[in-house]
Amino acid sequence: MQAQAGRLRRNSFLTARAVDRTRILDTLVNNLEGMVYRCLDDEHWTMVFVSQGSTGLCGYAPAEIVDNAFISWENITHPEDRARIREQIRRAAREGQRFAVQYRIQTADGETRWVLERGITVPDEEGRVVIEGFIEDVTPRQATLDALAHSELRYRHIFEYASEGIFQTTREGRYLAANPALARLYGYTTPEELMADLSDIESRLYVDPERRRRFRHLMAMHGEVINFESEVRRRDGSCIWISENAHTVRGPQGEFICYEGTVQDISERKRNDEHLRLLATVFSNSNEAIIVTDAENRIVATNQAFTKLTGYRQEEVLGQNPRILSAGITPPEVYREMWADLEQNGAWQGELWDRRRDGEAYPKWLSISMVRDSAGQVQNYIGNFIDISEMKASEEQIRHLAHHDTLTNLPNRFSLNEKLAQAVGLCQRTGMSLALMLIDLDRFKAINDTLGHHVGDELLIQVAKRLSATVRTSDIVARLGGDEFVVVLPDGADATDAAHVADKIVRAISAPYLINGQEQRTSPSIGICLYPDDATEIGDLLKNADVAMYHAKAMGRGNFQFFTEGMNAATTRRLSLESELRSGLEREQFVLHYQPQLDLRSGRLVGVEALIRWNHPSRGLIPPAEFIPVAEEAGIIDAIGDWVLQEACRQLGAWREAGLDPLRMSINLSTGQFLDKTLPARIAELLEVHGLHAGLLDLEVTESVSMASPNETIEVMRALTGSGLSLSIDDFGTGYSSLAYLKLFPIRTLKIDRSFVKDIETDPSDADICDVTVLLAHRLGLEVVAEGVETEAQLKFLRSIGCEKIQGYLISPPVPAAQIESLVRRHPPIEAGGSVILWQAA
Numbered sequence: 001m002q003a004q005a006g007r008l009r010r011n012s013f014l015t016a017r018a019v020d021r022t023r024i025l026d027t028l029v030n031n032l033e034g035m036v037y038r039c040l041d042d043e044h045w046t047m048v049f050v051s052q053g054s055t056g057l058c059g060y061a062p063a064e065i066v067d068n069a070f071i072s073w074e075n076i077t078h079p080e081d082r083a084r085i086r087e088q089i090r091r092a093a094r095e096g097q098r099f100a101v102q103y104r105i106q107t108a109d110g111e112t113r114w115v116l117e118r119g120i121t122v123p124d125e126e127g128r129v130v131i132e133g134f135i136e137d138v139t140p141r142q143a144t145l146d147a148l149a150h151s152e153l154r155y156r157h158i159f160e161y162a163s164e165g166i167f168q169t170t171r172e173g174r175y176l177a178a179n180p181a182l183a184r185l186y187g188y189t190t191p192e193e194l195m196a197d198l199s200d201i202e203s204r205l206y207v208d209p210e211r212r213r214r215f216r217h218l219m220a221m222h223g224e225v226i227n228f229e230s231e232v233r234r235r236d237g238s239c240i241w242i243s244e245n246a247h248t249v250r251g252p253q254g255e256f257i258c259y260e261g262t263v264q265d266i267s268e269r270k271r272n273d274e275h276l277r278l279l280a281t282v283f284s285n286s287n288e289a290i291i292v293t294d295a296e297n298r299i300v301a302t303n304q305a306f307t308k309l310t311g312y313r314q315e316e317v318l319g320q321n322p323r324i325l326s327a328g329i330t331p332p333e334v335y336r337e338m339w340a341d342l343e344q345n346g347a348w349q350g351e352l353w354d355r356r357r358d359g360e361a362y363p364k365w366l367s368i369s370m371v372r373d374s375a376g377q378v379q380n381y382i383g384n385f386i387d388i389s390e391m392k393a394s395e396e397q398i399r400h401l402a403h404h405d406t407l408t409n410l411p412n413r414f415s416l417n418e419k420l421a422q423a424v425g426l427c428q429r430t431g432m433s434l435a436l437m438l439i440d441l442d443r444f445k446a447i448n449d450t451l452g453h454h455v456g457d458e459l460l461i462q463v464a465k466r467l468s469a470t471v472r473t474s475d476i477v478a479r480l481g482g483d484e485f486v487v488v489l490p491d492g493a494d495a496t497d498a499a500h501v502a503d504k505i506v507r508a509i510s511a512p513y514l515i516n517g518q519e520q521r522t523s524p525s526i527g528i529c530l531y532p533d534d535a536t537e538i539g540d541l542l543k544n545a546d547v548a549m550y551h552a553k554a555m556g557r558g559n560f561q562f563f564t565e566g567m568n569a570a571t572t573r574r575l576s577l578e579s580e581l582r583s584g585l586e587r588e589q590f591v592l593h594y595q596p597q598l599d600l601r602s603g604r605l606v607g608v609e610a611l612i613r614w615n616h617p618s619r620g621l622i623p624p625a626e627f628i629p630v631a632e633e634a635g636i637i638d639a640i641g642d643w644v645l646q647e648a649c650r651q652l653g654a655w656r657e658a659g660l661d662p663l664r665m666s667i668n669l670s671t672g673q674f675l676d677k678t679l680p681a682r683i684a685e686l687l688e689v690h691g692l693h694a695g696l697l698d699l700e701v702t703e704s705v706s707m708a709s710p711n712e713t714i715e716v717m718r719a720l721t722g723s724g725l726s727l728s729i730d731d732f733g734t735g736y737s738s739l740a741y742l743k744l745f746p747i748r749t750l751k752i753d754r755s756f757v758k759d760i761e762t763d764p765s766d767a768d769i770c771d772v773t774v775l776l777a778h779r780l781g782l783e784v785v786a787e788g789v790e791t792e793a794q795l796k797f798l799r800s801i802g803c804e805k806i807q808g809y810l811i812s813p814p815v816p817a818a819q820i821e822s823l824v825r826r827h828p829p830i831e832a833g834g835s836v837i838l839w840q841a842a
């Protein structure tokens, strides 16, 4: 090594001498900060030459390390770096390249230093492979680089691990950098994926591209955006809300470099905001008034409904205790209960009375809840309430409906019982009397059935008004249902007072009614029961009045009757009669008697009227007047009527079989039968069964039934006469007939009621009535049958006025069928102007 160094020096000297370069180089080499060297490519990196700088570099003088296997460069090199360095240098040598390696050395005094070695593998003067180069101390630079690297690392950490998204973009919206948080935010696995995919932020990211334009505008204007909120689309298409803080990054000359900023997912906050906004909307738009108070129960918020309901604006009540709203009506115990419930359950509901700003008191339904914070401390009370005055009013209305009859607005049965109980109670305490009247409308069922419910209803309304107008306001007027009314005279009324009022009622209710432009009539049957003489219990009062009312009906309707003990017996009789009637029908206890009709023109018996009798097992033959009204009331009249039709047809058939000259059969129809739509078919069936032609039948309908609803009557009559049978109006003159309608009825006969016939000889007005009836009938093309003719004089008179037929005891009372046969056979026709006495003589 020394020989080598000597050679080098010698060579340098020779060269310097030529141009004095050696000295210059020497100076340069030895004054360089660092070490110039030539070493062998051996395991020690044996130094052949080192410059003076070795001392400064590693603490060893050149003499110490040149050609020294102990203080070799391999040993000076940090053990951890040795292999790497050797590898790098060898590789460069193989490739014929220069190398530059950085590594650590350990100096003579044990210090570790960073050095940078640059060199090249070359052949020396003797052709050996040597390495020549320069090693400099880069420890300070490395320290700076390390510091920089640390700093960079720190920032990178912030960038990599930040929970906020961080980005750098171009102005055009291309990502220059993005951190993992941003990638996650936008639904990407890595920032690289994000940057590769999200090439156009404006159209790809922002739901509303206008936001990006706004972003750029703000950047251009202010160089930054703060809390810039936008809705963006994630990779999977879902949308989130973000808030961006960003600024423009510029170079030293102010040139634009990029946009840089952070992104935060604010979807949750947005949802909360939205939720809060919604709650605020609910609060302000709620129809319920809301008050929020603090822990000390001072009002902190109210809504619009509160102002609307109470009249107070929020500013007027803020800070006040809600008790300022109180009307002072609610009992204090309600408030005590409220606070106790709030304390115990955190909530309360109930009714309180408040006063509006204008002073009006109103009931409200209040629900309060207590709000506690996480520590369990009371924070607020929230009260919401509604004005329930209308609800209470409708409750009152419902109560009214429960107590009143909806049609007439009169107290109903339920209410009557209450009022009656009060009135009876008062009478018991004061010893006063009272009168109870049960009123039933006559013929109401017929009106309702024939004219329809609307007419029936209207009639009931008008009757209710008349009743109320007839009695004092202190009297009770109630409707029990149907056509039954009750009037109670509570203030010590006796029989005289009751009779007086009942009389007024009869007159008021009997006056005609105008319904749908038509006159209608009804009358009341009134039963009166007195407290305490007739009964002391409410049930008995009503029952006895009912008994008396039935009696009034039996007495011809349109009158009033006081209850008597005897009536009870009559009622009992009536009830047992009803059940007997039913079994009588089943056991075929009814029979028909026939009353012949004489044609005054031919002197012949031309027809019979079928009249029912009840062959009672113990009471014998009972006339129809005794059981027909009961059958009507009991609803068995239709069944009886059908039996009559059957029997009458059967009898006609039997007479025909017996070879008797054909007789026309008159049959009385009940109201129900007359209105029964199946009647024409039923008659047709019976006629066929018995081989009869319809011309043999004559159906009698009373004047009152036919006139109850003339339009309907016309239809029913048309249906009946369509098959060829004929119709008669019975009891003509006892009701109210409209001549206009009479003209339209498809009838054949008018039957003058026997009450007019009875006194023809003595009462000129009855004679006139008969006369006019015959005249009228003829004008209308009808024939007349006079009923109840008992005398020759009556016959003569009737014949003189042109009456066609007569019927009555003069000819014959109603008799069993067998007698009719012999009557017809025995009696020759009476000659014109002849007398029936002839027959009696015969």
Ligand SMILES: Nc1nc2c(ncn2[C@@H]2O[C@@H]3COP(=O)(O)O[C@H]4[C@@H](O)[C@H](n5cnc6c(=O)[nH]c(N)nc65)O[C@@H]4COP(=O)(O)O[C@H]3[C@H]2O)c(=O)[nH]1
Pocket: 595, 610, 611, 612, 623, 624, 625, 628, 641, 644, 668, 669, 670, 730, 731, 754, 787, 788, 789, 790, 807, 808, 809, 810, 813, 814
């Ligand atoms: N004082 C007197 N009376 C006479 C005379 N000639 C006949 N009479 C009676 O007058 C009534 C005539 O029948 P009406 O007017 O149809 O009156 C009938 C009729 O409205 C009803 N009726 C009878 N049978 C039936 C029936 O089968 N069905 C229906 N729905 N009602 C019937 O019963 C009412 C009474 O019938 P009856 O008791 O049989 O009474 C019969 C008859 O016996 C007389 O010269 N003097």
